[in-house]
Amino acid sequence: MGLHPPPTAMAAAAVSLFFLFLIYLVVLPSPGGATTAHPGYPQDEECGLGELAVVRPEEYGGGRIVDISHAYREEMPGWELQEGLGRFLRLTRSMDDGDVAYFSELRLPAHSGTHVDAPGHVFRRYYEAGFDVDTLDLDVLNGPALLLDVPRDKNITAEVMKSLHIPKGARRVLFRTLNTDRQLMWKTEFDTSYVGFMKDGAQWLVDNTEVKLVGIDYLSVAAWDDLIPSHLVFLESREIILVEALKLDHVEAGIYDLHCLPLRLRGAEGSPIRCIFIK
Numbered sequence: 001m002g003l004h005p006p007p008t009a010m011a012a013a014a015v016s017l018f019f020l021f022l023i024y025l026v027v028l029p030s031p032g033g034a035t036t037a038h039p040g041y042p043q044d045e046e047c048g049l050g051e052l053a054v055v056r057p058e059e060y061g062g063g064r065i066v067d068i069s070h071a072y073r074e075e076m077p078g079w080e081l082q083e084g085l086g087r088f089l090r091l092t093r094s095m096d097d098g099d100v101a102y103f104s105e106l107r108l109p110a111h112s113g114t115h116v117d118a119p120g121h122v123f124r125r126y127y128e129a130g131f132d133v134d135t136l137d138l139d140v141l142n143g144p145a146l147l148l149d150v151p152r153d154k155n156i157t158a159e160v161m162k163s164l165h166i167p168k169g170a171r172r173v174l175f176r177t178l179n180t181d182r183q184l185m186w187k188t189e190f191d192t193s194y195v196g197f198m199k200d201g202a203q204w205l206v207d208n209t210e211v212k213l214v215g216i217d218y219l220s221v222a223a224w225d226d227l228i229p230s231h232l233v234f235l236e237s238r239e240i241i242l243v244e245a246l247k248l249d250h251v252e253a254g255i256y257d258l259h260c261l262p263l264r265l266r267g268a269e270g271s272p273i274r275c276i277f278i279k
Contacts, residue, residue: 058250066256066277069114070247075188078112079219084188085112110270111219116141116262117242120269122231131238133262133271140212140241145172145258145277147251152178155223156197158204166209172258174215176248184218185245196223202233206240213258215243215275243273251277 059066070076078085085108093103111117118136120127148164150156156175166173177195184191196216197205205211214221214234221242222230234240243260256277263271 064279066251066279068247068251068275068277069273070185070245072108072113072272076113077185077187077190077219078109079190081190088112108272110265110268110272111244112272114243114245114247114273114275115270116260116273117221117231117235117244118269118271119235119238122228122235126235126238127269130267132266133268134264134266136241136262137212138261140171141243141258141260141262143172143258144255145174145213145215146170146255147174147176147248147253149253150175150177150195152181155195155225156201158198158200161201161204161208166211169210171210172213172215173209173211174243174246174248174258176217176253179216179218180249183249185247190219192224194218194220194224196220196226197230197234198223198226199229199233202226202230206233206237212239213241213243213260215246217246217248219245243275246275 056071057067072085072088074086074088075084088106088108090105090107091102092105093099093101095102111121116133116136118126118133119131120129123131146166148166151160151163154160156177179185179194182191184194196218197214202222205214220227221234221244222228231242234242256279258275258277260273260275262273265271
């Protein structure tokens with residue numbers, strides 16, 4: 001008769017082997033280089049990427065797509081701000097502190113950087129009725145657009161509007177002004193001498209064109225001296241959408257396929273917006 005270990009000894013050996021197997025699974029690195037702190041996350045130094053270089057293009061697809069929105073940055077100008085927009089992004093959770101991912105909190109005025117105005121911006125009755133950015137017509141915000149150069153020595157008056165000879169049927173027109181030449185959106189301090197529409201220029205556009213989207217290259221489509229009157233003319237019908245602070249310094253005048261998408265902020269009278277040209 002052969003010798004066999006007693007059942008209790010066999011059970012103890014099985015338990016020992018099981019625990020050794022568990023320890024092996026915990027200690028052994030995963031194929032992706034996972035860490036015990038963040039399972040499934042590879043170590044940065046093991047990715048084999050070397051020195052990382054950030055690229056921020058203004059054009060995509062070999063120049064077919066052109067970004068005409070300003071990148072948000074702390075030193076960019078803000079409405080009536082003397083020291084720029086300031087800190088608008090705050091990291092609330094960090095992998096450096098043991099969290100599984102990075103989480104940021106965004107806080108900035110709705111009319112910062114490249115943005116859109118809704119009818120409730122200057123009309124109390126529209127604001128209270130709910131005509132916010134979530135009610136804006138995406139068909140107006142997307143489609144063929146004409147980029148025009150405006151005479152550099154004056155605001156956009158009725159006389160200037162007549163001289164531009166906007167073609168009949170044009171629905172979207174972007175106006176490049178002295179603001180671009182002066183690089184006002186690259187200066188930190190808000191500048192009240194920017195070029196914009198005077199009331200008579202806004203009224204001429206409303207009365208004599210079919211334009212439903214007006215874009216300009218500083219924080220307000222309306223000149224400082226006619227700030228509210230011009231806005232009232234544009235927004236009263238709720239048919240014209242205003243896009244402000246466009247980045248137009250790297251494109252030629254002409255016709256483009258424009259695409260602008262604001263955030264769906266219910267209750268907001270303005271919103272940051274991403275705008276692109278497709279050639």
